[in-house]
Amino acid sequence: MPSIRPILYAVLVLFTIITAAVFYFATIEGKSGMEALWLTMSSVTTTGYSDVMPSTSAGRIITMFLSVLGFGFLTYVLSTTLTGMVEGRISDIWGKRKMIKQITRLKDHIIVCGAGRVGKEVIRELIRKKKEFVVIEKEPSILEDIRAEGNVLFIAGDATEDRILQMAGVAYAKGIITTIPDDAGNLMITISCKDFNPEAHIVARATRPESVIRLKRAGADTVVSPSAIAGSRMALASLKPASVAVVETLIDDHENNLNLEELLITYKSKLVGMRLKDSRIRDDYGIMVLAIMREGQNIINPEPSEVFKVGDILVLFGAAEQLYLLEKVVAGE
Structure with missing residues (x-):
């Protein structure tokens, strides 16, 4: 993945060079802030208007340094940034x-x-x-x-x-x-x-x-196996069209607000030790308990006398809002 870090480093170095040069021209050579900045930028960009010139040998050496190194960093930053903008790399x-x-x-x-x-x-x-x-x-x-x-x-x-x-x-x-x-x-x-x-x-x-x-x-x-599922579904659609139509409606119709949900019974749950028929899940929430997963075994269509245990996973079917309410009960909230 292309990195923007080299560009940021180059900008930082360029800014440091310009700041140091402006400080030198303003303090050592006694130029005004605008003159120092003008001389620095004209040297970095190699425009060289000659209206503001360094007055010391050290200043001339710094000006040559700016013309070479400063211009090099400026060229790198501008070319890389413009290329990145054209190719969309920066935003990417x-x-x-x-x-x-x-x-x-x-x-x-x-x-x-x-x-x-x-x-x-x-x-x-x-x-x-x-x-x-x-x-x-x-x-x-x-x-x-x-x-x-x-x-x-x-x-x-x-x-x-x-x-x-x-x-x-x-x-x-x-x-x-x-x-x-x-x-x-x-x-x-x-x-x-x-x-x-x-x-x-x-x-x-x-x-x-x-x-x-x-x-x-x-x-x-x-x-x-998608192919196996497709083949089985096609066969069922031919043999039991009404049943398949109902299942398709439950699965594919996103407007019916009916969902399948799995809820774990923890030790905090009010359902621990309670029989299915005493839980009133169907009566109070309108939710069907399709199965109970317990220790790797599936109890399909559990009997009303089935007792809930810690670690049971309930496979439920019902309205989304009622499932949300039941989830709090199962979680012991």
Whole structure:
């Protein structure tokens, strides 16, 4: 990445030279402030009007010094700045620096590796859910599309490189979604992410069926095969069109205000030790408990007599505002 630091150093040196020269001409040679500045600038720019001249040998030597070294720094600063402005590099550098600073401040965010066809859909969903995330992408054409999305944090680079993952804050990320179309690349990303952050939840894309097992062995918590999901959905659409239509409405219709949510029961929760039928989750909030995840096991459609325990993850479905209210109860607030 191009750096603006050399330009800033050159400006600082040039300013120091001009200030020192003005001070010398004003104090040692007794010239007025305007005359000292005029003589200094005419020497730095090599215009040499000769209306104001140094009166001592030391002053003449300083004037020659200004003509050579000062002009050199001035030329470097002006040429580099103008070139940067023409090429748009200055704004690009500052924009990247600002983005990197934002990324370094993130905690419990999501890293999306790859912004291709699948990755774009992931990005749109994360934006809709107002989640904090960082995108890693190496293709210039795709990066231009990401810029067009607006305030999307991204890093231009290869997600299989450890350095790029560290720049994205993998050690502090809550989850990683790797969507690149290369199974070997997704495998490398999964292994690296588990090394840097064993607690992160990793969702990996698999193109070939045999890659699913490998990715899970490497540490992926969830492996998704877009082709398999598409085929299954097409078959269900033919066999059970009404059911698929309902599911599509729940998933794709963003205006219905109905959401799926996962809530963790902590030791502070009022639900600990309470039976499902006594919790009044359905009666008071209109929320359905679809499943309970407990110690790696899924209790689908739990019985009313099921007792909530610390560490249970409730999979809930209901209105967004009611889920927000229930979240406070589950958290023990």
